[in-house]
Amino acid sequence: MNQNLKLLISESEIADIVKQLAQQIDKDYVNRSPVVVGMLKGSFIFLADLIRQIQTPIKNIELFRLSSYSNATVSSGEVKMLMGLSDGILSKQDVILVEDIVDTGLSTSMALQLLKAQNPASLKLCALLDKPARRRVSVKIDYLGMTIGDRFIVGYGTDVKEQYRQLPAIYVLEE
Numbered sequence: 128m129n130q131n132l133k134l135l136i137s138e139s140e141i142a143d144i145v146k147q148l149a150q151q152i153d154k155d156y157v158n159r160s161p162v163v164v165g166m167l168k169g170s171f172i173f174l175a176d177l178i179r180q181i182q183t184p185i186k187n188i189e190l191f192r193l194s195s196y197s198n199a200t201v202s203s204g205e206v207k208m209l210m211g212l213s214d215g216i217l218s219k220q221d222v223i224l225v226e227d228i229v230d231t232g233l234s235t236s237m238a239l240q241l242l243k244a245q246n247p248a249s250l251k252l253c254a255l256l257d258k259p260a261r262r263r264v265s266v267k268i269d270y271l272g273m274t275i276g277d278r279f280i281v282g283y284g285t286d287v288k289e290q291y292r293q294l295p296a297i298y299v300l301e302e
């Protein structure tokens with residue numbers, strides 16, 4: 128397959144967005160110490176950068192993994208749990224879920240449901256990217272980096288067939 132990558136969001140633009148998101152979070156979590164939950168694999172680079180910009184003391188960082196895009200650029204519609212969270216770890220905590228991208232919304236809404244079941248004191252969503260064109264279930268994004276058009280993107284943690292996660296910027300995949 129001949130795949131071309133076209134730059135969409137540069138490294139420095141990403142850094143600015145991440146800083147702004149961290150500032151918003153700092154403003155909202157004065158005197159609170161949130162638990163940050165990252166959705167693997169896609170959010171791992173964003174999560175690592177975001178937590179290093181957040182000044183508010185973070186109480187805990189948890190990771191879990193769902194998957195719906197096994198090998199495709201279109202959601203399978205079926206979200207699988209590949210790695211869960213320990214029972215009760217979010218109970219009574221101020222939780223921030225960190226996502227790389229909200230596309231159909233299926234992964235994020237399932238993730239939010241799973242986190243809510245642990246009875247957190249509060250639950251917010253921070254997403255680097257929002258692709259509203261393909262939304263199938265509505266998702267409220269409390270901290271949003273950027274809205275993008277109906278294009279499949281890769282880089283900065285996001286992949287196609289597990290490739291390109293290592294790219295430091297975000298690219299549109301043109302086939």
Ligand SMILES: O=P(O)(O)OC[C@H]1O[C@H](OP(=O)(O)OP(=O)(O)O)[C@H](O)[C@@H]1O
Binds near residue numbers: 168170195197230233
């Ligand atoms: O809104 P949706 O249509 O559900 O798509 C968004 C989700 O899809 C991707 O994960 P993926 O299932 O590809 O797993 P990955 O993070 O391991 O790449 C991405 O990282 C989001 O978690």
Ligand code: HPA
Binds near residue numbers: 231279280285
């Ligand atoms: O545009 C995308 N790129 C990579 N992974 C994704 N998962 C949902 N949408 C995307």
Ligand SMILES: [Mg+2]
Binds near residue numbers: 169196285286287
């Ligand atoms: Mg993926």
